[in-house]
Amino acid sequence: MSDGFLSVELGHYGVSPWEIEVIYGLLAERFRISQDEITERDPDFVSVVEINIPLAFNEEFFKWFEYHRWDKIKYIFKEMRRRRGRKNSLKVGIGFTGAPKIAFILDVEEKDTFDNALEKLDFVIELLSYHLNFENIEDVSKVIYKFDTETRKWKMHTLFANNKRFVLVNNTWKMII
DSSP: OOTTOEEEEEEEESOOHHHHHHHHHHHHTTEEEEEEEOSSOOTTOSEEEEEEESSOSSHHHHHHHOHHHHHHHHHHHHHHHHHHOSTTOEEEEEEEOSSSEEEEEEOOSSHHHHHHHHHHHGGGGGGHHHHTOOSSOOSEEEEEEEEETTTTEEEEEEEEETTEEEEEETTEEEEEO
16 A cells, blocks of 8 residues: 555444445545544444545545445445344444535435435535535535435535534524534
8 A cells, every 4th residue: 555545534333344344445445544443422323434534525536536436335335224224223424624624424214315315425516616605604614414304405504614613594504502
């Protein structure tokens, strides 16, 4: 492995060695991997996988990482969800660096909706410049997307700006103290 590889952080719990080996193998083709078991567990989920990618979320990432490799990662997440079978069995977090940092949290209950959300994740790129055009908020450092089951779309859920946290409520950003 080249010293020029970027490092990806891979955190998990409740995941089989086979599942982690497949994810690790796909990521290791492009990154050096820092892997840890997550110690702070979410009581609502049997399994959690978090991947922090040291690149911006944009079209260039997908071209460099290659779409077929990305599709394989989505497939393994779908398969993990299918194998667990019950509601709230798998939570996936994928974060990207950049300005601002972009993160996706997939924690929907239904398998079909989970699969649909994974398929739509890479299409957020098309609307990203529109989404990041904030009128009243400056210096946005991080944006977190969650999948909205009613509209079946990825929507901004939380953002961080000027050391403050905002949550989208009725299409208006509300500061959380």
